[in-house]
Amino acid sequence: EAEVAQSPRYKITEKSQAVAFWCDPISGHATLYWYRQILGQGPELLVQFQDESVVDDSQLPKDRFSAERLKGVDSTLKIQPAELGDSAMYLCASGQDRGGETQYFGPGTRLLVL
Amino acid sequence: AQSVTQPDIHITVSEGASLELRCNYSYGATPYLFWYVQSPGQGLQLLLKYFSGDTLVQGIKGFEAEFKRSQSSFNLRKPSVHWSDAAEYFCAVDTNAGKSTFGDGTTLTVKP
Numbered sequence: 001e002a003e004v005a006q007s008p009r010y011k012i013t014e015k016s017q018a019v020a021f022w023c024d025p026i027s028g029h030a031t032l033y034w035y036r037q038i039l040g041q042g043p044e045l046l047v048q049f050q051d052e053s054v055v056d057d058s059q060l061p062k063d064r065f066s067a068e069r070l071k072g073v074d075s076t077l078k079i080q081p082a083e084l085g086d087s088a089m090y091l092c093a094s095g096q097d098r099g100g101e102t103q104y105f106g107p108g109t110r111l112l113v114l
Numbered sequence: 115a116q117s118v119t120q121p122d123i124h125i126t127v128s129e130g131a132s133l134e135l136r137c138n139y140s141y142g143a144t145p146y147l148f149w150y151v152q153s154p155g156q157g158l159q160l161l162l163k164y165f166s167g168d169t170l171v172q173g174i175k176g177f178e179a180e181f182k183r184s185q186s187s188f189n190l191r192k193p194s195v196h197w198s199d200a201a202e203y204f205c206a207v208d209t210n211a212g213k214s215t216f217g218d219g220t221t222l223t224v225k226p
Contacts, residue, residue, distance in 0.1 A: 004157070033214075040218070040219075041218050041219070042118075042204050042206075042216030042217050042218045042219050043158070043204070043214075043216050044216070045213065045214060045215075048213070056213055091157055091158070093157075093158075101208075102160055102163065103158075103160070103214065104160075105150075105157035105158040105159070106157050107155075107156055107157045108155075108156070108157050110155070
């Protein structure tokens, strides 16, 4: 069964450093989502792609976060510089289309900023 | 803007007992509604979803949920809980544009 791949699974960094997370969605899925999940809370959407285009990045802190999906396949989420409050689980999900579609989640990247 | 409330942060049930997890949503139009389960340190897995039609939805692992428009609720149920059901459960609402909003989750503990 096809799965969403994410790497790394765990990342420890110091504040002010740059970090990057990678996501490879299920083959053929046009939509890709990045979520941030703070401990004890539900996932919060950071950015949504439809193919290579950003559909929604209203909750993305653009002064330090960036996301790209250049060829409409895999995606990278970057934080520069990292802050203590960025410690969280970063989840990637993909789907075949928008509008109530089923989202398939990857295992996530657990980030700890020291 | 849509929102989701899961009133119970933590629920404990005995193995074999029935389960109901509550979810209330706020959205102006007919929503798409989902329940996901998350095991520790893992991503989310879809249990079931409601788009339209029959308000009682069957999902995987013996779960079901009932959409009640008058109460803006989408509660998750299981008649007999297994120890392996211990996890965190998230309710989510989705718009036509695919923007999902999740509740803060309910942690389920299963007593032997």
